[in-house]
Amino acid sequence: MPFNKFRYIAYQVPTITKDNQNKGIYGIPAGKAENIDSTITLKGDDKELTPDSKARVIRFLAVLKRARDEVFKKEGNKNDPNTLKIFMAPEFYFRPASRERAYSYQEYLAIKDVLRATITEDEKFKHWLVIAGTIMWIKPEIPNEKVVQKVYRNTALYIKGHTGLTWEKFKEQKAADQQKTTRVIEKTMAAAADGVPMVVQSTDKDRDPKGPPEAFSEKYLTTVKRKKHIFDYDGIWLGLEICKEHELGIPTRKEKDGKVEMGTRGQGGLIRTLINELSKNTQKEGIDYATGVELHLLIAAGMYVKKANIAACSDGYFLRIDGCPNNGGHKQTSFCKVDRTQGVSKHTSTKGRQFFPPLIKKLKPELQPNSNKTQIEAFYNACEQEKEVALDIKKNDALYISPPSGINADDAERWFDQEIKIYKSKKLP
Numbered sequence: 001m002p003f004n005k006f007r008y009i010a011y012q013v014p015t016i017t018k019d020n021q022n023k024g025i026y027g028i029p030a031g032k033a034e035n036i037d038s039t040i041t042l043k044g045d046d047k048e049l050t051p052d053s054k055a056r057v058i059r060f061l062a063v064l065k066r067a068r069d070e071v072f073k074k075e076g077n078k079n080d081p082n083t084l085k086i087f088m089a090p091e092f093y094f095r096p097a098s099r100e101r102a103y104s105y106q107e108y109l110a111i112k113d114v115l116r117a118t119i120t121e122d123e124k125f126k127h128w129l130v131i132a133g134t135i136m137w138i139k140p141e142i143p144n145e146k147v148v149q150k151v152y153r154n155t156a157l158y159i160k161g162h163t164g165l166t167w168e169k170f171k172e173q174k175a176a177d178q179q180k181t182t183r184v185i186e187k188t189m190a191a192a193a194d195g196v197p198m199v200v201q202s203t204d205k206d207r208d209p210k211g212p213p214e215a216f217s218e219k220y221l222t223t224v225k226r227k228k229h230i231f232d233y234d235g236i237w238l239g240l241e242i243c244k245e246h247e248l249g250i251p252t253r254k255e256k257d258g259k260v261e262m263g264t265r266g267q268g269g270l271i272r273t274l275i276n277e278l279s280k281n282t283q284k285e286g287i288d289y290a291t292g293v294e295l296h297l298l299i300a301a302g303m304y305v306k307k308a309n310i311a312a313c314s315d316g317y318f319l320r321i322d323g324c325p326n327n328g329g330h331k332q333t334s335f336c337k338v339d340r341t342q343g344v345s346k347h348t349s350t351k352g353r354q355f356f357p358p359l360i361k362k363l364k365p366e367l368q369p370n371s372n373k374t375q376i377e378a379f380y381n382a383c384e385q386e387k388e389v390a391l392d393i394k395k396n397d398a399l400y401i402s403p404p405s406g407i408n409a410d411d412a413e414r415w416f417d418q419e420i421k422i423y424k425s426k427k428l429p
Helices: 051-074 105-120 167-172 223-229 243-247 270-285 373-384
Strands: 005-012 083-088 128-141 149-160 182-186 200-202 230-233 236-242 250-256 259-265 293-300 312-322 333-339 362-364 387-393 418-423
Touching: 005 051, 005 312, 005 333, 051 083, 051 105, 051 128, 051 387, 051 418, 083 293, 083 312, 105 128, 105 149, 105 182, 128 236, 128 293, 149 236, 182 223, 223 230, 223 236, 223 270, 230 270, 236 243, 236 270, 243 270, 243 293, 270 293, 333 373
Parallel strands: 005 083, 083 128, 236 293, 293 312
Antiparallel strands: 005 418, 128 149, 149 182, 200 259, 230 236, 250 259, 312 333, 333 362, 387 418
16 A cells, blocks of 8 residues: 655764864764663664674664564554554764774675664564665775775665564565665765865776775766665655755766766755756656655755755655754754745756756745744744654763763764654655
């Protein structure tokens, strides 16, 4: 039976902060796995998990379990088959508190495998979509036969709940079939919060195998890779952006003196800009991209709602979770409904080209560009009205993440309250 409703569940937790000199702290302490939840049984291949990644995996699964049990009660002690549950954690949830600020390739694979196996085998997660924040990792690349270069990755992992397959059966599937239930989406460009080199990347012929890891691979700015940010979940079209992507425009690439400078032109947002690009192929692909996605998702660490860049269709929704403690008065979660019916039927650029989807006439609740402090506060207060319940994670809770050394947990500029926010179920467009 197809879904006709959805419910948003946000895991509000800090994933980045600054010290007293306003220098970035890019790795939040993981805590100890044995102190978190002894009832969590990990499935899949966990041999490469270190104490850091194991603690984060166990905490994530324990939070997910607590959310699931509460949603079960809210749905009348049943798992409503008509309601898609969407659980999201913020960017950088999986990032080690180490100098290199990223996991190894082997540890990344272990995190991904354990999460997929544990969630997809559990029948209680049927009708769930789990977005596990992002994983920061480094992979050795071999651009040619002579050079090996380490390149940073910031990878979002989305997992379809209970699939009816054991982990062993899943591993036997072809890659195309595996991607129907789990998929990785790579962040296209680094931002300051990533804590990695951001703009300049060596070309294949000029990489230094002994040099430090470089910024994200330029291939993730290609249309083929960006298209992975739009996906179908049992007939529901979703678009996922990772932080800075919400303000990116059209990709650009310049090569000079053996270096590649990656960038973008304009600020339409990755999903909206991509939809405009793909709308030209609607007839060829049989997909009406021009109307926008039904649900526009944003996982971030320092990015707030940009109304003009929202790509959800009319009566669609924009869902956001952010791990940054202080972002100009913006809170960590957003829940907005899109209304394009009162807007123009199309938006025309300065060059006379039609742009899809059309600009939003109204956002519910409303947040205009350049809003003042009072207006921003009113926006987030209105978002909170859509919340059905919040499960607080207090300092004495085993799931609580303590701040790094030198940071006061009560300092709202550098830390914030941790909770599981469960929003009211809403009708899909």
